[in-house]
Amino acid sequence: MKTYHAKPEEVKREWLLVDAQGKTLGRLASQIARLLTGKHKRIYSPGVDTGDFVIVVNADKFVVTGNKMDEKFYTRHSQYPGGFRKTILREQLRVHPEIVIQKAVWGMLPHNRLGRQQLKKLKIYTTATHPHAAQQPKVMEVKA
Numbered sequence: 001m002k003t004y005h006a007k008p009e010e011v012k013r014e015w016l017l018v019d020a021q022g023k024t025l026g027r028l029a030s031q032i033a034r035l036l037t038g039k040h041k042r043i044y045s046p047g048v049d050t051g052d053f054v055i056v057v058n059a060d061k062f063v064v065t066g067n068k069m070d071e072k073f074y075t076r077h078s079q080y081p082g083g084f085r086k087t088i089l090r091e092q093l094r095v096h097p098e099i100v101i102q103k104a105v106w107g108m109l110p111h112n113r114l115g116r117q118q119l120k121k122l123k124i125y126t127t128a129t130h131p132h133a134a135q136q137p138k139v140m141e142v143k144a
Protein backbone atom coordinates (compact mmCIF):
# COMPACT_ATOMS: atom_id res chain seq x y z
CA MET A 1 0.00 0.00 0.00
CA LYS A 2 1.36 3.41 -0.96
CA THR A 3 1.22 6.52 1.18
CA TYR A 4 -1.00 9.21 -0.31
CA HIS A 5 0.57 12.64 -0.84
CA ALA A 6 -1.73 15.49 -1.87
CA LYS A 7 -0.89 17.53 -4.94
CA PRO A 8 -1.59 21.28 -4.96
CA GLU A 9 -3.94 21.03 -7.96
CA GLU A 10 -6.10 18.44 -6.16
CA VAL A 11 -6.86 20.69 -3.18
CA LYS A 12 -10.41 22.09 -3.02
CA ARG A 13 -10.43 25.24 -0.89
CA GLU A 14 -13.49 26.36 1.03
CA TRP A 15 -14.24 29.61 2.79
CA LEU A 16 -15.05 29.24 6.49
CA LEU A 17 -16.51 31.90 8.79
CA VAL A 18 -15.50 31.96 12.46
CA ASP A 19 -17.09 34.27 15.06
CA ALA A 20 -14.59 35.19 17.79
CA GLN A 21 -17.14 36.71 20.16
CA GLY A 22 -16.84 35.18 23.63
CA LYS A 23 -14.17 32.65 22.60
CA THR A 24 -10.86 32.20 24.44
CA LEU A 25 -7.92 33.54 22.44
CA GLY A 26 -5.64 30.49 22.60
CA ARG A 27 -8.33 27.92 21.83
CA LEU A 28 -9.63 30.11 19.00
CA ALA A 29 -6.14 30.50 17.50
CA SER A 30 -5.32 26.79 17.66
CA GLN A 31 -8.53 25.83 15.87
CA ILE A 32 -8.03 28.54 13.23
CA ALA A 33 -4.48 27.24 12.66
CA ARG A 34 -5.89 23.73 12.25
CA LEU A 35 -8.28 24.99 9.54
CA LEU A 36 -5.54 26.97 7.76
CA THR A 37 -3.17 23.98 7.63
CA GLY A 38 -5.90 21.61 6.45
CA LYS A 39 -5.56 19.07 9.25
CA HIS A 40 -9.36 18.70 9.32
CA LYS A 41 -9.32 17.21 5.80
CA ARG A 42 -8.64 13.64 4.77
CA ILE A 43 -6.13 14.71 2.11
CA TYR A 44 -3.83 16.51 4.59
CA SER A 45 -0.15 16.33 3.72
CA PRO A 46 2.44 18.16 5.84
CA GLY A 47 4.38 19.68 2.93
CA VAL A 48 1.38 20.85 0.89
CA ASP A 49 -0.96 23.73 1.64
CA THR A 50 -4.27 21.85 1.91
CA GLY A 51 -6.03 24.34 4.17
CA ASP A 52 -9.06 26.55 3.67
CA PHE A 53 -9.61 30.29 3.76
CA VAL A 54 -10.75 31.47 7.21
CA ILE A 55 -12.71 34.68 7.89
CA VAL A 56 -12.72 35.84 11.51
CA VAL A 57 -15.39 38.38 12.53
CA ASN A 58 -15.78 40.23 15.86
CA ALA A 59 -12.02 39.98 16.35
CA ASP A 60 -12.04 42.45 19.23
CA LYS A 61 -14.62 40.55 21.30
CA PHE A 62 -12.59 37.48 22.33
CA VAL A 63 -11.75 36.81 25.98
CA VAL A 64 -8.55 35.92 27.81
CA THR A 65 -8.22 34.22 31.16
CA GLY A 66 -6.35 35.37 34.25
CA ASN A 67 -4.42 38.65 34.25
CA LYS A 68 -3.33 38.44 30.60
CA MET A 69 -4.94 41.78 29.71
CA ASP A 70 -2.30 43.56 31.80
CA GLU A 71 0.56 41.03 31.89
CA LYS A 72 0.75 39.74 28.29
CA PHE A 73 2.76 42.03 26.04
CA TYR A 74 3.88 42.33 22.42
CA THR A 75 7.36 43.52 21.50
CA ARG A 76 8.89 45.01 18.40
CA HIS A 77 12.16 46.70 17.52
CA SER A 78 12.87 49.28 14.83
CA GLN A 79 16.53 48.09 14.52
CA TYR A 80 17.68 51.54 15.63
CA PRO A 81 19.30 52.21 19.01
CA GLY A 82 16.56 52.64 21.61
CA GLY A 83 13.96 51.33 19.16
CA PHE A 84 12.53 48.64 21.45
CA ARG A 85 8.75 48.97 21.96
CA LYS A 86 6.58 46.95 24.33
CA THR A 87 2.76 47.03 24.22
CA ILE A 88 0.43 45.30 26.68
CA LEU A 89 -2.55 43.31 25.40
CA ARG A 90 -5.13 45.85 26.60
CA GLU A 91 -3.46 48.64 24.59
CA GLN A 92 -2.96 46.41 21.53
CA LEU A 93 -6.68 45.55 21.57
CA ARG A 94 -7.56 49.22 21.61
CA VAL A 95 -5.27 50.11 18.69
CA HIS A 96 -5.09 46.99 16.44
CA PRO A 97 -7.20 44.06 17.72
CA GLU A 98 -6.75 42.04 14.52
CA ILE A 99 -2.99 41.80 15.08
CA VAL A 100 -3.55 39.97 18.39
CA ILE A 101 -5.35 37.09 16.65
CA GLN A 102 -2.92 37.11 13.73
CA LYS A 103 0.11 36.79 16.02
CA ALA A 104 -1.57 34.05 18.07
CA VAL A 105 -2.32 32.04 14.90
CA TRP A 106 1.15 32.66 13.45
CA GLY A 107 2.69 31.15 16.59
CA MET A 108 0.84 27.90 15.84
CA LEU A 109 1.77 27.66 12.15
CA PRO A 110 5.10 26.42 10.77
CA HIS A 111 7.63 29.26 10.61
CA ASN A 112 8.67 28.80 6.98
CA ARG A 113 7.41 29.54 3.45
CA LEU A 114 4.48 27.17 3.87
CA GLY A 115 3.36 28.87 7.09
CA ARG A 116 3.52 32.32 5.50
CA GLN A 117 1.45 31.02 2.58
CA GLN A 118 -1.14 29.60 4.99
CA LEU A 119 -1.31 32.83 7.02
CA LYS A 120 -2.26 34.77 3.88
CA LYS A 121 -5.54 32.82 3.79
CA LEU A 122 -6.59 34.33 7.15
CA LYS A 123 -8.92 37.35 6.89
CA ILE A 124 -9.66 39.18 10.17
CA TYR A 125 -12.36 41.83 10.75
CA THR A 126 -13.31 43.63 13.96
CA THR A 127 -16.98 43.99 12.98
CA ALA A 128 -19.64 41.37 12.25
CA THR A 129 -19.62 42.25 8.53
CA HIS A 130 -17.03 41.21 5.94
CA PRO A 131 -16.56 41.78 2.17
CA HIS A 132 -16.40 38.05 1.31
CA ALA A 133 -20.10 37.31 0.90
CA ALA A 134 -19.57 36.36 -2.75
CA GLN A 135 -17.45 33.38 -1.66
CA GLN A 136 -20.43 32.00 0.36
CA PRO A 137 -18.48 31.08 3.50
CA LYS A 138 -19.69 28.23 5.69
CA VAL A 139 -20.17 29.08 9.34
CA MET A 140 -17.70 27.09 11.42
CA GLU A 141 -18.46 26.74 15.13
CA VAL A 142 -15.31 26.91 17.24
CA LYS A 143 -15.43 24.87 20.43
CA ALA A 144 -15.31 26.99 23.57
